Each structure stands twice: as C-alpha cells, then as structure tokens.
Amino acid sequence: MILDAGAIERLYRSHGHIVLRRARALLGSEPDAQEALQEVFTSLLRAPHSLRNATSVVAWLYQSTTHFCLNQLRNRRTGARLLQSGLAPVPAHVAGGGETLAELRRILSRLPADVAAATVYHHLDGMTHAEVAGLLGCSRRKVGYLLERAQRSLALLEQSA
Amino acid sequence: MTTSLANHAWNACSSALQFDRYLAGELDPSDAERFRAHVDGCARCTSVLNELRDEAKERLPPLRMVPFPGRSRLPLRALAAAAGIAAAASLLLLVRPAGTRLKGSGFALGMYVEHLGEVRRASPGETVAPGDAVRFAVSSPVDVFVAVLSLDAKGHGSIYFPAGGRAERVQAGNDVALPLGTRLDATVGDEHVLGLFCASPVELEPLRLQLERGGPAIPDGCQVTRWSFIKR
Numbered sequence: 342m343i344l345d346a347g348a349i350e351r352l353y354r355s356h357g358h359i360v361l362r363r364a365r366a367l368l369g370s371e372p373d374a375q376e377a378l379q380e381v382f383t384s385l386l387r388a389p390h391s392l393r394n395a396t397s398v399v400a401w402l403y404q405s406t407t408h409f410c411l412n413q414l415r416n417r418r419t420g421a422r423l424l425q426s427g428l429a430p431v432p433a434h435v436a437g438g439g440e441t442l443a444e445l446r447r448i449l450s451r452l453p454a455d456v457a458a459a460t461v462y463h464h465l466d467g468m469t470h471a472e473v474a475g476l477l478g479c480s481r482r483k484v485g486y487l488l489e490r491a492q493r494s495l496a497l498l499e500q501s502a
Numbered sequence: 503m504t505t506s507l508a509n510h511a512w513n514a515c516s517s518a519l520q521f522d523r524y525l526a527g528e529l530d531p532s533d534a535e536r537f538r539a540h541v542d543g544c545a546r547c548t549s550v551l552n553e554l555r556d557e558a559k560e561r562l563p564p565l566r567m568v569p570f571p572g573r574s575r576l577p578l579r580a581l582a583a584a585a586g587i588a589a590a591a592s593l594l595l596l597v598r599p600a601g602t603r604l605k606g607s608g609f610a611l612g613m614y615v616e617h618l619g620e621v622r623r624a625s626p627g628e629t630v631a632p633g634d635a636v637r638f639a640v641s642s643p644v645d646v647f648v649a650v651l652s653l654d655a656k657g658h659g660s661i662y663f664p665a666g667g668r669a670e671r672v673q674a675g676n677d678v679a680l681p682l683g684t685r686l687d688a689t690v691g692d693e694h695v696l697g698l699f700c701a702s703p704v705e706l707e708p709l710r711l712q713l714e715r716g717g718p719a720i721p722d723g724c725q726v727t728r729w730s731f732i733k734r
Contacts, residue, residue: 350565353562354562355526358557358558358560361560362554369620370620370622372624372625372628373622373623375563376623382565397528399519399522399528417621417622443618464511464512465518466512466517466519467512467514467516467517467518468518468519469517472519472520476519
C-alpha cells in the first residue's frame with residue numbers, strides 16, 4: 342500500500358467513523374473525540390510505515406485509537422489534580438449524577454497501559470483472548486494474566502471509589 | 503465482571519473488531535460468509551450491524567493534513583501537554599506591529615474544563631456549562647506578565663486571571679498552569695477570552711473597560727491570543 346497524503350485522506354473518509362465512534366466511547370467528549378480522529382490520521386502522515394506493516398487496517402486503527410485515548414484519560418487525571426489544587430471542591434449537585442461511564446474512564450486512567458488496553462479490548466469490544474493477543478502482540482496466556490490483574494485492580498478501585 | 507465493566511460490556515456475539523472488519527471488507531470470503539449467516543439469524547447482531555452502518559454514514563470534518571510541528575516530540579506530562587499545542591494551533595495570535603512589543607512567538611493559552619467531575623481540554627468554540635470549573639494554562643518561551651480577560655454574552659467584562667489589578671509574572675514553560683481557577687457563572691451565550699502576554703505588569707481595569715466598549719487596543723509590549731466558548 343502506498344501511503345501518500347491522498348491515500349491517507351481516502352482512508353480517513355472510508356474508516357474515520359471507526360476511530361470517531363471509539364474515541365467518543367472512550368473519551369466521552371466530542372471535542373476530544375474529534376481531536377483523536379485528527380490525531381490518529383495525521384500520525385500516519387508523520388509515520389506512514391506504522392500502517393504499512395499492519396496486517397489489518399481496522400486492527401491498526403483500533404490499536405492507535407485505544408492508545409491515544411488511554412493516554413488522554415491519563416492526562417486528564419493529571420489535569421484534574423491541577424484543577425483541584427487551584428479550586429474549591431466541586432459542589433455535590435454539580436459533581437454528582439451517578440456517571441458510570443465517567444467512573445469507568447477514571448478507573449481506566451489508573452490502570453497500567455497494557456492492563457487498560459486489554460480491559461478495553463476484551464470487555465468493551467467483546468474481543469476473544471486471541472483477538473486481544475493479536476492487537477497487543479503478546480500470547481493468550483499473557484492476555485489472561487492482564488485481565489486477571491484488571492479484575493483485581495478494578496475491584497479494589499471500585500471499593501475505594 | 504466488575505460493575506463498571508458489566509454496565510458497558512459489548513453486546514453482540516462477535517467482537518466490535520469483527521463487525522468493523524466485516525464492514526470494511528477485511529474478512530476472508532469464508533469468514534465473511536459465516537459472519538453474514540450468523541447475523542442473518544441473530545436479531546441482536548443484526549441490530550448492532552445496522553447501527554454501525556448508520557454511524558458510518560456520518561459526514562466527517564476535513565482531515566487536518568498538516569501535522570502540528572513537533573507535537574509528537576512533546577512529552578505527555580503535566581496538564582496534557584498535547585492539549586496546549588492543539589489550542590495554540592487554533593488560536594488567533596495577534597502581534598502588535600510597532601513600538602515596544604513583546605518579541606517572538608510561542609505564546610499560547612490553553613483552557614481546561616471540569617464538567618461533572620471530568621476534566622477535558624477545551625477547544626476554541628467549545629460548549630461549556632454554567633457551573634463548570636475552568637483553569638487556564640499558558641505557554642511562553644520567556645518569563646512574561648500574563649492576564650486572562652473575558653467578555654460574556656451580556657457584554658460584561660471580567661478578569662479571570664490574576665486576582666490583582668495588574669498582569670502577573672509567569673515563568674517560561676509549556677502549559678504552565680495559572681494558579682487561579684474559576685467557576686463559570688450562569689450567563690449563557692458566546693464568551694470571548696483574551697490572553698495577554700506582556701513585557702510589563704500592565705493595568706487591567708482599563709483594559710476590562712475597553713473590552714466592554716468593543717476593544718481593547720492592544721497595549722504596547724503585549725501579544726494577545728483570542729478565542730471564544732459557548733456557555734449553555
């Protein structure tokens with residue numbers, strides 16, 4: 342596949358919705374999802390070889406989007422600490438609402454990168470261990486280990502939330 | 503499965519990846535045929551497939567074909583470093599052409615919003631809500647005196663930063679968080695924000711008044727970044 346700017350633009354038109362849907366689900370913010378959409382495809386302009394070696398365009402987009410979004414969630418966590426250091430606590434009526442997705446994002450931001458990615462692929466995307474192993478580039482056994490770690494961490498984090 | 507995951511688990515017989523690969527024509531013919539046969543007999547998977555097909559019809563914005571220079575080299579560190587670059591690329595940077603202007607480039611204003619307990623990077627033109635907490639961060643190649651002013655939809659000018667009457671010194675750096683955050687009031691509509699980067703601690707009250715009258719004129723020795731957000 343020759344990945345010049347025209348090819349990347351065509352790829353964006355045909356596959357961009359996959360990235361956008363995924364980023365919306367993981368980030369929960371339309372501006373952030375739009376930024377993820379742009380970033381995933383412009384990263385191809387900077388490093389087209391990253392896709393040339395992929396066996397599946399869709400799988401590469403899943404990997405790239407997941408990686409970008411999980412980084413964003415971790416950065417938000419840092420941003421939240423800075424915000425809280427300069428602000429009064431958020432009133433309960435503003436902060437409340439039982440936002441389970443927001444809670445899940447906060448939990449994901451606290452997990453190690455490979456554990457968080459395995460969690461997203463297996464639980465939120467419904468992938469088999471073999472599919473997760475293919476995306477993470479590791480063995481199925483390692484995937485099982487990562488998911489066990491995720492379960493333990495999630496249970497602890499939910500208890501302390 | 504824990505509660506959070508159970509609430510958001512994928513709800514079809516094959517993974518999201520398989521659905522997307524099928525729709526993209528990536529599956530082998532035999533796998534695609536098996537997939538199709540299953541979906542035809544499964545109401546849940548038919549529903550998911552139809553939803554994905556509908557979502558694929560969404561019209562996407564133009565692709566930004568020029569990557570942000572240097573963005574990939576920046577470390578992902580405090581306060582979402584990447585966010586400041588994105589904001590900087592979107593801001594309109596006005597440079598006073600004459601006099602004792604602050605020289606150089608690289609002055610940028612970023613804004614972070616906390617809504618319902620989640621913090622996100624705000625982009626120019628973004629919608630925020632009354633009660634959201636906001637905090638600004640600045641990037642500057644040199645130590646600089648900074649102020650952030652705003653004009654709300656009712657034409658009321660205010661000074662978001664600093665609390666005193668003069669621009670406050672901020673050290674050089676990328677995405678340096680300003681020490682004062684604020685919570686947005688109930689006035690809805692378009693709000694215009696000015697980030698002032700000055701060589702001296704300029705008086706801010708005259709600028710706030712000028713802002714309410716349609717200004718302000720950019721003071722000598724200052725650069726200004728402008729953006730807006732929508733509050734509703």
